[in-house]
Amino acid sequence: MPRPDSPDDPVVDVRGLRMAYGTNEVLTGVDLTVSAGEVVCLLGPNGAGKTTTIEILEGFRAPSAGTVRVLGKDPMRAGDAWRARVGVVLQSWRDHARWTPRRLLTQLGDYYAPYSTPERPRPYEVGWLLDTVGLTEHADRKIVGLSGGQRRRLDVAVGIIGRPELLFLDEPTAGFDPQARRDFHDLVHRLSDLEGTTILLTTHDLAEAEKLADRILILAGGRIVADGSADELGRQVAGRSEVRWACGAERFVHPTDDVVAFVRRLFEQHGGELTDLEVRRASLEDTYLAMVQRFESGARTRPVLEEVVR
């Protein structure tokens, strides 16, 4: 039964999602929810099923089993009004070579015009959008002449032209230089803060995930093995903090799972001789690698224990 979605309903709600290509099981039971306004990042090793998950949520691929609700609807059955509320940033490569960014955005954006409402006018004004993604200078040049980074920015612009309530980005910054990456992060923050856009993205760049996401999901072996903010994930992985100190002329490094107790002992033992002290929390990269590793070794030796990991 379709029902009007209330603001409290999750924007994305997935239960027991499974996907198999022939006998190859890519997703073995994914559960995930994304609330309105959240920025959620899907991390995972290659082949973990990130792209498959995103494509199912976009309605571009039918799942083998499980329930999927996106903006209150089943993406495979949702109509064009639903489509108008969802933005997808695609990785295209040579399409519309003869068009200019301005012409293309004007043409594609116009499809959203019938879905404009007073609260949410659609589409964005093309000049403003070109400026926002930093393409004003190239707005009237042929797309075939754009650099890789400029093309990706155009892809982002096409994805958000309809002023989506929910935006999907599959590895949006692959091939960006540092400046383009910084600009893109600013844009994501702006969309999230000013427009309240709910954003689900995949990436391989852990620093990016940490910077952008309110919440990080780690997908490994076809299911979500971790769910939380970067800090929360860091805390879940024990023995990751590193304490460095100097005692006289000597310097020491020691990993510990209980920083407070360890440091207290340090003070008790050395007291005034301590000349330098530094505590380093596990980076997201450490956390991520530890979690994927833990999952993969666990999965390999004791597949029954998968439930415990979650």
Add this chain to the structure above:
Amino acid sequence: MNPTRHAIGLGLRRGWTEFLQSVRSPQDQGFYLFTAVGTVLLLWFNRDNEIGDSGIFYPTYALPSILGALVAFGVVIGPAFALAMEREDGTLLRHKALPHGMQGYVTGQLTYHSLSLLPSLLTILVPSLLLFDGLMSGGAAGWLTVAWVVVLGLLATLPLGMVLGSVVPGTQKVGTWGMLPILVLTAISGIFFPLQALWGWVQGLAQVFPVYWIGLGLRSAFLPDAAVTLEVGDSWRTGLTVLVLAAWAVAGALVTPRVLRRMARRQSGSTVEAAREASLQWVR
């Protein structure tokens, strides 16, 4: 605002934009020029060849058939290539991600490929009319016939191109799956030599497909009445021409949306990515 009608309007505008971009592109201008120069030269070198002792010379006799071949070829191979390519490069997927985007996309394709017939026909027709005498025997009525045969022929063959572009596994396969059958079909359709010169079963086969009828319709418009003796049954068979082309058009209108929908359903980011990787492999 009705979104479907709105999308169709956008598709028309898309087709028009693509058409303008095409006629402004040196690559496409080169293609039109190449076809036109080749055809006109062929006619020019055969300008004194009389067909039998009918008093009709080769340019007069061949031109309508060549134009017919161009219609069939252009609107089958053109859309087939475009569709196969745009499936791979993500153009189609972009439209799939839009509300009513596929309707707009298909409208755009139909518009663009229909418009593209104009330069391809005109670049041959205009110089031919200037160079050769007695091309058009039918007068104003003849031109009217040309118009309806082209339009009906377009409706009959364009869906074939769309279906072909939807079912071929990749752009590189359009050549084998599309070009070859169409070339064979054109060869047996009385475009380059009269149908009667072929075996009976080939004649029958040719008359099932629209290419023959487009050529016949155009010959009936251009050629003098005396030339009817060169045709099957000594008749222009105008009624049957309308009937066969209309049947193909109706079949196309019924089948094509289904095939397109099925093809569009299978489009996703990973299919585009896979195509991109395959094409890189191919280039290497």
